[in-house]
Amino acid sequence: MAIFPPTKRVWWNEPVEKSEVLWIFIALIWALVMFFMMPYWHINGSQNLSNEAYRIRPEVFAKRTEEMAAKYKVGEEGDTGVPVVRPPAGSDVYMLGRLWEWWPVLELEKGQSYRLHLSSMDWMHGFSLQPENINLEIHPGYDMVLTVTPTSSGEFSVVCNEFCGIGHHTMVGKIHVVDK
Numbered sequence: 001m002a003i004f005p006p007t008k009r010v011w012w013n014e015p016v017e018k019s020e021v022l023w024i025f026i027a028l029i030w031a032l033v034m035f036f037m038m039p040y041w042h043i044n045g046s047q048n049l050s051n052e053a054y055r056i057r058p059e060v061f062a063k064r065t066e067e068m069a070a071k072y073k074v075g076e077e078g079d080t081g082v083p084v085v086r087p088p089a090g091s092d093v094y095m096l097g098r099l100w101e102w103w104p105v106l107e108l109e110k111g112q113s114y115r116l117h118l119s120s121m122d123w124m125h126g127f128s129l130q131p132e133n134i135n136l137e138i139h140p141g142y143d144m145v146l147t148v149t150p151t152s153s154g155e156f157s158v159v160c161n162e163f164c165g166i167g168h169h170t171m172v173g174k175i176h177v178v179d180k
Protein backbone atom coordinates (compact mmCIF):
# COMPACT_ATOMS: atom_id res chain seq x y z
CA MET A 1 0.00 0.00 0.00
CA ALA A 2 1.17 3.44 -0.96
CA ILE A 3 0.70 5.00 2.48
CA PHE A 4 3.64 3.01 3.79
CA PRO A 5 7.18 3.80 2.77
CA PRO A 6 8.55 1.45 0.12
CA THR A 7 10.06 -1.75 1.54
CA LYS A 8 12.97 -1.45 -0.81
CA ARG A 9 14.65 1.87 -0.26
CA VAL A 10 15.97 2.08 -3.81
CA TRP A 11 12.53 1.59 -5.33
CA TRP A 12 13.27 3.46 -8.56
CA ASN A 13 15.61 0.74 -9.77
CA GLU A 14 12.89 -1.90 -9.56
CA PRO A 15 11.60 -3.09 -12.95
CA VAL A 16 8.38 -1.39 -14.01
CA GLU A 17 5.31 -3.59 -13.93
CA LYS A 18 4.13 -4.78 -17.36
CA SER A 19 0.65 -3.25 -17.06
CA GLU A 20 2.17 0.10 -16.16
CA VAL A 21 4.40 0.04 -19.23
CA LEU A 22 1.34 -0.72 -21.30
CA TRP A 23 -0.57 2.24 -19.85
CA ILE A 24 2.36 4.58 -20.43
CA PHE A 25 2.50 3.35 -24.02
CA ILE A 26 -1.26 3.86 -24.53
CA ALA A 27 -1.09 7.36 -23.05
CA LEU A 28 1.85 8.22 -25.28
CA ILE A 29 0.07 7.02 -28.42
CA TRP A 30 -3.08 8.96 -27.46
CA ALA A 31 -1.06 12.12 -26.80
CA LEU A 32 0.52 11.79 -30.24
CA VAL A 33 -2.87 11.20 -31.90
CA MET A 34 -4.32 14.31 -30.24
CA PHE A 35 -1.25 16.31 -31.16
CA PHE A 36 -1.66 15.57 -34.86
CA MET A 37 -5.43 16.01 -34.68
CA MET A 38 -4.95 19.67 -33.69
CA PRO A 39 -3.83 20.85 -37.16
CA TYR A 40 -6.19 18.35 -38.79
CA TRP A 41 -9.24 19.70 -36.94
CA HIS A 42 -8.19 23.23 -37.62
CA ILE A 43 -8.24 22.60 -41.38
CA ASN A 44 -10.95 19.96 -41.78
CA GLY A 45 -13.13 20.30 -38.75
CA SER A 46 -13.69 24.07 -38.58
CA GLN A 47 -12.88 23.77 -34.90
CA ASN A 48 -10.66 26.78 -34.53
CA LEU A 49 -11.05 30.26 -35.87
CA SER A 50 -8.41 31.56 -38.20
CA ASN A 51 -7.93 34.83 -36.44
CA GLU A 52 -5.22 37.43 -36.49
CA ALA A 53 -4.20 39.81 -33.75
CA TYR A 54 -2.42 43.12 -33.97
CA ARG A 55 -1.30 45.58 -31.38
CA ILE A 56 -3.46 48.67 -31.20
CA ARG A 57 -3.97 51.46 -28.69
CA PRO A 58 -7.48 51.44 -27.20
CA GLU A 59 -8.04 55.09 -28.23
CA VAL A 60 -7.28 54.23 -31.85
CA PHE A 61 -9.61 51.26 -31.80
CA ALA A 62 -12.35 53.36 -30.18
CA LYS A 63 -11.92 56.02 -32.85
CA ARG A 64 -12.29 53.53 -35.69
CA THR A 65 -15.35 52.00 -34.05
CA GLU A 66 -16.96 55.39 -33.49
CA GLU A 67 -16.25 56.47 -37.06
CA MET A 68 -17.85 53.33 -38.44
CA ALA A 69 -20.84 53.74 -36.12
CA ALA A 70 -21.35 57.38 -37.11
CA LYS A 71 -21.10 56.58 -40.81
CA TYR A 72 -23.37 53.54 -41.02
CA LYS A 73 -25.85 54.01 -38.20
CA VAL A 74 -29.34 52.83 -39.11
CA GLY A 75 -31.09 53.00 -35.77
CA GLU A 76 -30.93 52.67 -32.03
CA GLU A 77 -31.72 49.91 -29.63
CA GLY A 78 -32.47 49.47 -25.95
CA ASP A 79 -32.96 51.98 -23.12
CA THR A 80 -29.47 53.36 -23.52
CA GLY A 81 -29.86 53.94 -27.25
CA VAL A 82 -26.99 51.79 -28.46
CA PRO A 83 -26.53 52.53 -32.16
CA VAL A 84 -27.42 49.82 -34.63
CA VAL A 85 -24.80 49.93 -37.36
CA ARG A 86 -25.00 48.39 -40.80
CA PRO A 87 -21.63 48.58 -42.49
CA PRO A 88 -21.31 47.63 -46.17
CA ALA A 89 -20.77 43.98 -47.06
CA GLY A 90 -17.12 43.00 -47.26
CA SER A 91 -15.95 45.86 -45.08
CA ASP A 92 -14.05 46.08 -41.83
CA VAL A 93 -16.47 46.10 -38.92
CA TYR A 94 -15.65 46.95 -35.32
CA MET A 95 -17.05 45.96 -31.99
CA LEU A 96 -15.52 47.06 -28.74
CA GLY A 97 -15.89 45.63 -25.28
CA ARG A 98 -15.80 47.80 -22.18
CA LEU A 99 -17.29 47.92 -18.70
CA TRP A 100 -20.00 46.71 -19.29
CA GLU A 101 -21.13 46.57 -22.82
CA TRP A 102 -20.37 45.41 -26.33
CA TRP A 103 -20.66 48.40 -28.60
CA PRO A 104 -22.28 48.99 -31.07
CA VAL A 105 -24.96 46.58 -32.27
CA LEU A 106 -23.93 45.26 -35.67
CA GLU A 107 -26.22 44.43 -38.53
CA LEU A 108 -24.66 42.06 -41.04
CA GLU A 109 -25.95 40.52 -44.22
CA LYS A 110 -26.33 36.80 -44.51
CA GLY A 111 -23.87 35.21 -46.92
CA GLN A 112 -21.54 38.20 -46.96
CA SER A 113 -18.05 38.22 -45.49
CA TYR A 114 -16.76 40.83 -43.09
CA ARG A 115 -13.54 41.42 -41.28
CA LEU A 116 -14.67 41.64 -37.70
CA HIS A 117 -12.36 43.54 -35.36
CA LEU A 118 -12.68 43.07 -31.63
CA SER A 119 -10.85 44.78 -28.83
CA SER A 120 -11.26 45.87 -25.25
CA MET A 121 -11.11 49.38 -23.85
CA ASP A 122 -10.21 48.43 -20.30
CA TRP A 123 -9.45 44.87 -19.36
CA MET A 124 -10.05 41.36 -20.46
CA HIS A 125 -13.51 40.41 -21.65
CA GLY A 126 -14.77 37.23 -23.22
CA PHE A 127 -16.53 37.35 -26.56
CA SER A 128 -18.98 34.50 -26.67
CA LEU A 129 -21.30 34.43 -29.64
CA GLN A 130 -24.61 32.76 -28.86
CA PRO A 131 -26.04 30.39 -29.91
CA GLU A 132 -22.92 29.67 -32.01
CA ASN A 133 -19.97 28.14 -30.27
CA ILE A 134 -17.51 30.96 -30.82
CA ASN A 135 -15.39 32.10 -27.90
CA LEU A 136 -12.55 34.59 -27.88
CA GLU A 137 -10.58 36.36 -25.21
CA ILE A 138 -10.61 40.07 -25.90
CA HIS A 139 -7.69 42.02 -24.51
CA PRO A 140 -7.01 45.73 -24.37
CA GLY A 141 -4.21 46.71 -26.70
CA TYR A 142 -4.93 43.96 -29.20
CA ASP A 143 -7.06 44.10 -32.30
CA MET A 144 -8.48 40.62 -32.80
CA VAL A 145 -9.51 40.17 -36.41
CA LEU A 146 -11.56 37.37 -37.81
CA THR A 147 -13.26 36.87 -41.12
CA VAL A 148 -16.90 36.05 -40.59
CA THR A 149 -19.54 34.95 -43.05
CA PRO A 150 -22.92 34.54 -41.36
CA THR A 151 -24.71 31.50 -42.72
CA SER A 152 -28.06 32.02 -41.04
CA SER A 153 -30.12 35.08 -40.35
CA GLY A 154 -31.51 36.05 -36.98
CA GLU A 155 -30.41 37.59 -33.72
CA PHE A 156 -27.15 36.63 -32.11
CA SER A 157 -26.11 37.63 -28.63
CA VAL A 158 -22.62 38.44 -27.55
CA VAL A 159 -22.15 37.40 -23.96
CA CYS A 160 -19.11 38.30 -21.89
CA ASN A 161 -17.74 35.09 -20.49
CA GLU A 162 -14.72 36.40 -18.62
CA PHE A 163 -15.50 37.77 -15.20
CA CYS A 164 -14.91 41.52 -15.47
CA GLY A 165 -16.44 43.01 -12.35
CA ILE A 166 -19.73 43.94 -10.79
CA GLY A 167 -21.58 44.46 -14.09
CA HIS A 168 -20.17 41.39 -15.82
CA HIS A 169 -23.52 39.62 -16.02
CA THR A 170 -25.08 42.62 -17.79
CA MET A 171 -22.42 42.77 -20.48
CA VAL A 172 -24.45 41.56 -23.42
CA GLY A 173 -24.19 42.74 -27.00
CA LYS A 174 -25.99 41.92 -30.17
CA ILE A 175 -25.41 41.11 -33.81
CA HIS A 176 -28.31 41.05 -36.24
CA VAL A 177 -27.97 38.97 -39.36
CA VAL A 178 -30.43 39.96 -42.03
CA ASP A 179 -31.36 38.49 -45.38
CA LYS A 180 -30.42 40.73 -48.23
Ligand code: CUA
Residues within 6 Å of the ligand: 098, 100, 124, 125, 126, 160, 161, 162, 163, 164, 165, 168, 169, 171
Ligand atom coordinates in the same frame (compact mmCIF):
# COMPACT_ATOMS: atom_id res chain seq x y z
CU1 CUA B 1 -16.87 41.80 -19.66
CU2 CUA B 1 -17.36 40.02 -18.16
